[in-house]
Amino acid sequence: MSGNGTAPQLRLANGGPPSTVEAAAIAAALERFLADTMPPPRAPRSPSAWARAALLEGVDRDARPIVPTWGDPEPWGRALSGPG
Secondary structure: OOOOOOOOOOOOOOOOOOOHHHHHHHHHHHHHHHHHHOOOOOOOOOOOHHHHHHHHHOOOOOOOOOOOOOOOOOOOOOOOOOOO
C-alpha cells in the first residue's frame, strides 16, 4: 500500500496496464527475486532433555491412568451407606 492508503498500480513504460504475458513475466521475476534473497532456513531446534525423555517414555500430558494411582476410588462411607 502506498502512503495515501491505496494499493499501488503497476504501469509499464508504454503507459497502459500490463498484458497477461507481461504480468506473468513480472510475477516470475518477483518469485525469482524472493527466492534469491530469502534467508536460509533455520535448523530445527532439538527438544529439551525433559521433552526428549517424555517422548522416549511415551508420556502424554493429558493421559489418564487406567487405575487411579492416588487416593481411594470409593469415597469413604459410600460402601457402607444403604439406600435412603
